[in-house]
Amino acid sequence: MSFNRIAIYGHRGWASSAITNALIASKAPVKVLYRPGSDASGLPPSVPRVEVDLDDQKQLIAALQDIDIVISLAGREATSTQHAFVKAIPSTNVKLFVPSDLVFRNDAESALRVPVLKAKFEVEEAAKEAKIPITLVYVGSFAESALSIGIFGVDVPKNRVIFSGDSANQQTNICTRNYVAAAYASIFATTPLAQLQGRAIGLSELRATGKEIAAALKKKYGVEPRIFRHSLEKINNELDNAIKSGSPLALSWYCRKAWGEGIIVKGVGNLWEVEGYSKATLDDLLVGGKLEPYRDVGPETSKALDSIFH
Ligand SMILES: NC(=O)c1ccc[n+]([C@@H]2O[C@H](COP(=O)([O-])OP(=O)(O)OC[C@H]3O[C@@H](n4cnc5c(N)ncnc54)[C@H](OP(=O)(O)O)[C@@H]3O)[C@@H](O)[C@H]2O)c1
Structure with missing residues (x-):
């Protein structure tokens, strides 16, 4: 070697x-x-x-x-x-x-x-x-950002989820x-x-649909997460507006569009497996408390990401 x-x-x-x-x-x-x-x-x-x-x-x-x-x-x-x-x-x-x-x-x-x-x-x-x-x-999304800051429409700390297009039923690909x-x-x-x-x-540590994430949140908090629904039409319009205005939310609208259209898993492609690595499960991260914090994205980005949950 x-x-x-x-x-x-x-x-x-x-x-x-x-x-x-x-x-x-x-x-x-x-x-x-x-x-x-x-x-x-x-x-x-x-x-x-x-x-x-x-x-x-x-x-x-x-x-x-x-x-x-x-x-x-x-x-x-x-x-x-x-x-x-x-x-x-x-x-x-x-x-x-x-x-x-x-x-x-x-x-x-x-x-x-x-x-x-x-x-x-x-x-x-x-x-x-x-x-x-x-x-x-290709990793799809990092667990620490995708599950906590709202960029993918999942906000574990505030127990809320946006179903974007068909993301309730489509898997996203997540790696810590x-x-x-x-x-x-x-x-x-x-x-x-x-x-x-x-x-x-x-790379794929775990895959989950929006519904599976919502179910894990219910298990964590004992109450249903707040669910918001964004149609692909709304997402496409918002994506256009965000791009035109130079908004940092363009990436979030695009990532949720991709999840809602089921193209994240396809876009990750052929997988490499890390021999001997014990992968985290969705329950480990959300219910078992193993989700580590993401970096501080600052008040402006936090506020902007907060604004998409309606
Ligand atoms: N898919 C996802 O969910 C996801 C999430 C997070 C990140 N990512 C991707 O992962 C990669 C690494 O991300 P990261 O979070 O580790 O990046 P990061 O913390 O923003 O920056 C990584 C390094 O890039 C250099 N750098 C940053 N800003 C710079 C600037 N303005 N000019 C010159 N150099 C600069 C710095 O090097 P020094 O150390 O020398 O200062 C910094 O340590 C990126 O491609 C990012 O897009 C993907």
């Missing part, structure tokens, strides 16, 4: 920090590239790190010497900065680029009108055009941050690169 040499970009984020820790723990040689203004002091001393300004191609190319896989975990706001890797990789010996996707296949016309999804798609297309082998990792982190280590530490290049890898 030989390890792949991995460079990670964007190591301090909500999902990215857990993924970075898991990759470091895998014993694969990991080098962290961090942007000026970032802070690498929290990394274990044994982990090589290098400050890189993505606008400086020379510096980036130099930092990618002796690397097999570039794993970008850039946060939403930084999605387009990943074009710097697409530009640099052809001048290196990097054999695989893993852009920061972590959603689900989203090349539908409506998805490409949502700025962050469009930006992710454009990075992936640019890499393909540059003939850089890529691997995409810990599962995704374990999966990155399981996928990238030692798998021969030829088995990863050009692949879209789906």
